[in-house]
Amino acid sequence: MLRSKLIGVVGTVAVAALSGAGAATADTGSGTGAGAAPGATPTLSATVEQCVTAATPTGRSVTFAGQMETVAGAHEMAIQIVVQQRLPEEETFHTLTSGGLGAWQHSEPGVSIYKVRQAVTDLPAPAFYRAIVRYRWLDERGQVIRRDKRRTPVCRQPPERHRPGAGSTATMPKA
Numbered sequence: 001m002l003r004s005k006l007i008g009v010v011g012t013v014a015v016a017a018l019s020g021a022g023a024a025t026a027d028t029g030s031g032t033g034a035g036a037a038p039g040a041t042p043t044l045s046a047t048v049e050q051c052v053t054a055a056t057p058t059g060r061s062v063t064f065a066g067q068m069e070t071v072a073g074a075h076e077m078a079i080q081i082v083v084q085q086r087l088p089e090e091e092t093f094h095t096l097t098s099g100g101l102g103a104w105q106h107s108e109p110g111v112s113i114y115k116v117r118q119a120v121t122d123l124p125a126p127a128f129y130r131a132i133v134r135y136r137w138l139d140e141r142g143q144v145i146r147r148d149k150r151r152t153p154v155c156r157q158p159p160e161r162h163r164p165g166a167g168s169t170a171t172m173p174k175a
Contacts, residue, residue, distance in 0.1 A: 046133035046150035066133035125157035
């Protein structure tokens, strides 16, 4: 049975949106955006940005993303993307623990929107992949003042087809 040791982590990219910048993003930044109104639920997302299938493991990948907005009293935000796999003969998903997966990524202080992407490569097939995205809002002392989590849709990696050049890119529906 192929497991997580065959999976490669391409990297984690954190993007912080500056206050008042609209759709613009930057690698780092600070701002004083108000975010969600006091008592309101902040906007959160957990998505599969890309699900690439291919004939060989080296061509297969999935990119997960989590995004959050600040809340009243938050000094910084943090996102953790926990990648999970389910093989066809299994009933439940299990967490993958390859190097770099599951680390908390922290925003710069004062940003209003924070997004993290996690790309994973060399995926065994057939298998199903999803991520649990966890969100934390921290005060100036680094204490968690709020937390939440979401689950991404599933990226399905079909059985291997030994056709040279076979491969496609698709975003898979929720399972």
